Amino acid sequence: MQQAIAVLDSGVGGLTVVKEVMRQLPREKILYFGDTARTPYGPRNAEEVITFTREIVDYLVQYKPKMVVIACNTATAVALEDIRSRVDLPVVGVINPGARAAVGRTKTGVVGVIGTEGTIKSGAYESALKRLSPSVEVISRACPSFVPLVEDGNFSSSETYDTVSNSLFPLRNSTMDCLILGCTHYPFLADTISEVMGSEVVLINSAEETAREISTILHVNKELVGRGEVPVHQFFCSGDPRKFQDIAQAWLGEQIRLTPVVWQVPHIGA
C-alpha cells in the first residue's frame, strides 16, 4: 500500500496545503485530519494546542504515513518542535517554508508578514526569518478580518477590496518586496491583496511553499512515489462530516473530481 503524507489542521484551512500538494505532487496519497469540532485553535492556550496536535498526530501515525505536515499556523508556531521530538518521521510546518521562500526572493531585504492575531503575536515568522538571515527586516501585521471573508466565500467583492485595502494600508509605504500570506486562508484573497500591494510586491503563498518543501524532502529521502500510482486520498474530521465534505468538495473539487469521503473520528474532539 502506498504510504501517505499526513496533513493536519485545526479545521478546513489546511485544505489549501492539500490542494497544492495535489497540484505539485499529483501521485502522492494524502491523509487529512481537520479538527473541526475544536476549531479555531487561535484563541486557545499553547498547552491545549500541543495536546490536541499530539492527539491528532497519534491518530494519523497509526496509518504509517511517510511524513507529517502541520498545515496550521497556530499549531506550527506552538507545537512543531514538540511533534518533531516525538515522532520518528519528517515533520513539516507551514511557517518555515514561507520564511525560506521570502529570504530566497527578497532583494530589498524587507519582508512583510500578514496572519491572524495569534500568529503575528507569536512572532514565529519573524524568528524563522531572522534565524535564516539575521539582516532581514520584518514588518508584521495581523489581519483578523480576512478569515471571515474567506469563510463566507467573499473573495473579490468591493467590500473585500475595501477591507483588504484598509488592513494593508500601513504596509504600503515601505521598501518591502515580499509579503508572506501567513495564514492558510489567505491564498483565496491573493488577487485582491496583490491589487492593493502592487505588482512589485511578490506574494509568498505558504501553502504553495509548504507543498514545495514536502516535495524536496520526499525527493531527498527517496520517497516520492513512482510512475503510474493513482492515489486514493482519505479525509478525517472531528466535527460534522457533511459540512466538512461540502467545503472540501468546493475547495478541492477541481483537483479531485470526486466527492471526498470524510470519516468522523468520534473519540477526538468529543
Added chain:
Amino acid sequence: MQQAIAVLDSGVGGLTVVKEVMRQLPREKILYFGDTARTPYGPRNAEEVITFTREIVDYLVQYKPKMVVIACNTATAVALEDIRSRVDLPVVGVINPGARAAVGRTKTGVVGVIGTEGTIKSGAYESALKRLSPSVEVISRACPSFVPLVEDGNFSSSETYDTVSNSLFPLRNSTMDCLILGCTHYPFLADTISEVMGSEVVLINSAEETAREISTILHVNKELVGRGEVPVHQFFCSGDPRKFQDIAQAWLGEQIRLTPVVWQVPHIGA
C-alpha cells in the same frame, strides 16, 4: 568545528549557487571545489563525468561535510544518482530544485527550459518535471552562445540583447509562464532574458532554488547552524588558483568582502 556544505562544479559556474547559499544561509560554512583543470564537462562522455565527480566527492568528504551539492547541470544529469548511492549524506543537484520550483509556480502548465546543448540533450529537466507532474508541457531550447557572454562579463550590451533575443525568439509564441535558467551561468543574464521574454514569464533561477532546497533539507535534518556562527569558507580548484581567485572575488565579492583563499589540489585534474 562547524560542518560545511560541500559544493562542487566543473569550474566557476557553481559559484552562483555559492552566492545564493551565502545570501540565504549566511551562517553556513561552504567548501567549494571547482574542477577548473578539466572544465567544461559538457563535451565529455558520461563515464568520464561520473569518474571526475566521484573523485571530487571523495576529496570533499574527507572534510566531513553535512551535505554534498552538485552545482553543475552536466554532472547532476549524469552523476547525481551514482553519488547518492555512494555517500551516506544528503546529495542535492541543481536540476530537481529548478523543476520543483517551476511545477510550483506555473499556472498554465507550460514550462520552458534553457541550458547548454548537453543539458538539453540529456532530457534531464524534462524527465524531472514529468516525474513530478506528468501533465506539465515542457519546451526546451539549447542556448550555446550564452556561457561565452557570461564568461566575458558581457551581461547587458546591445550585442548580448541581440544574442539572447535571437536564441529565445522561438519560445515567445507560447503559453509558457515559467522559464528555468538551466545553467549555472545564466542568472547573470536574467535581466536581459526577462526583457526579451516579458514580465509575465517567471524566470526560475536554479542557483536560488538549489540554495532554498539546501536550507529546507538542513532544517528538516536539524543541521542548520545556530546563532552567532561566523563561517570561514574554503575554496579548492584543480587548475590555476589565481585565475579562479579573481573570478570568485568578482562574483562573490559583495557577499564575502574578502579575498577567497583558493587551494590548488594537484593530484586532481593533473
